Amino acid sequence: MNTAGLLTLAAGAGETFGISMLAILLGTPLGLLLGLVRWARVPLADPIVAVVVSLLRATPSVTLVLLVYFALPTLGLEIPRFAAAVATLTLGSMAFNCEIWRGALLAFPADQLDAARACGMRRGQRLRLIVLPQIMRASLPALVNEMTLLIKVSPAVAVIGVVDLTRAAVRIGAQTYRPLPPFLVILAVYVVIIGGFVLAQRMLERRVAGAGA
């Protein structure tokens, strides 16, 4: 593998990083929104969200990215590869994050809400000042874990031709007829990125456990 190959890999790493970060930044708050809809039992929206989340959680990212990229144009919605990749990963992580947020919301002690209500706090205030700060801390380890899962399924976007880290390696392998060296290089890159997240998650878990004790 030469310098050009390394540059290709670096560009691919940037693509993987960009897509994953955007999907995390979009998917986490969207998951919270859906979690709140289910928690508050919003009529009509609640069952719809429940079905969509269940469906998305069962859908492989490869299939979903093909669906988003090839099917949306038939509905008259032409979207570029990059956007399709971000949308796919966002949808998947949104569904898993919804369950994480919902779990934290369901575990939230009701007496605190009653107390807040007794103090005359309105719904928005209760949510913003009482509920959110606490469930954020409770959900953080699970959310970080979901981020590592997102990065692990991110190579799925390569099937629609996005040149992410994995596809960049495939490309170099095809050019040089030696597929293993580029794969081993990106293996190290993924292990560093995902390993970093895993370590962060372990630290967070320890800190949350420490705070709870």
Next chain:
Amino acid sequence: MNGVAVVWEQRSLLFDGLLNTLWITASAMVVAAVLGVVLFALTLTRLTLLRRSLWLVIDLLRCVPFMLFCYLIYYGLPSFGIVVNNLTAGIVALSVYHGAYLAELLRGIHESLPRDAEDAGRAFGFHGARLVMRIVLPPVLLAAVPMLGNQAVQVIKDSAFLVIIAVEELTYAADEIQATYYVPFASFVAAVLLYWLLCLTVEGGVRIVLNAAEARR
């Protein structure tokens, strides 16, 4: 809609894909379960070096995206002189990858269970393989049943990645139909619904087993 009619006409292709996904998943899950239990049992060894290196490999595997692992197996095995077809490579990749996850899962359960029985077993003179087989494993495996269902769902989802090495599973079939007749929406939605059905079936099955176990207690 026209697409739905086309997909319905090609339903046998989709059905073959579904069957392939089903048995690829099932066989990978069985091999992964055996591998996971063996790996976990080996990590209970007192040989520190063996234990450390096993966990290093397991942790490493869990940091690798499955798609990359799949490529590594598919392109890597031949350079060790092992020539396999894409289907075998796919099943091997799924089994080894999820075997590592299962070993980690068993460790988590083992750590959460009380150690009394193990200490008692040691006091009665059990050690080595017999201690693991008779005393340690049974409660761990029992507690693992619900999580095995979750892992099976993961295997189903990861099996879609095998499309990249041209294994003719469900996503491959949907892509074939899509490419031939240009009905992307109907064919991929059909595939997604079938994946959903598979996952719901697994979840339902786990629930039935758990209820039966609960009723017998």
